[in-house]
Amino acid sequence: MKIMFSAGEPSGDVHGASLARAVLERCREAELIGFGGPKMAEAGVRLCSDMREYSIMGVWEVIKNLHRIFALLNKLESFMR
Numbered sequence: 001m002k003i004m005f006s007a008g009e010p011s012g013d014v015h016g017a018s019l020a021r022a023v024l025e026r027c028r029e030a031e032l033i034g035f036g037g038p039k040m041a042e043a044g045v046r047l048c049s050d051m052r053e054y055s056i057m058g059v060w061e062v063i064k065n066l067h068r069i070f071a072l073l074n075k076l077e078s079f080m081r
Helices: 010-026 038-042 059-064 066-080
Strands: 002-006 031-036 046-050
Touching: 002 010, 002 066, 010 031, 010 038, 031 038, 031 066, 038 046, 046 066, 059 066
Parallel strands: 002 031, 031 046
Antiparallel strands: none
């Protein structure tokens, strides 16, 4: 069974890591994949991309990085398949 995780900032990484550990305690054969940070990776989530590479704030920064954001979306979609 594959389970997809996604976190875009540090507190989500912490909560995702806690959830990942809880899932693996109950279902050791689960395959955890997704997008997050170092805490989730340490907890057993196989990351497609590290959230720290996509850390942006503000409307203008988002607009300037739309091509990277859409590329990440395509990468995550392919990764899930």
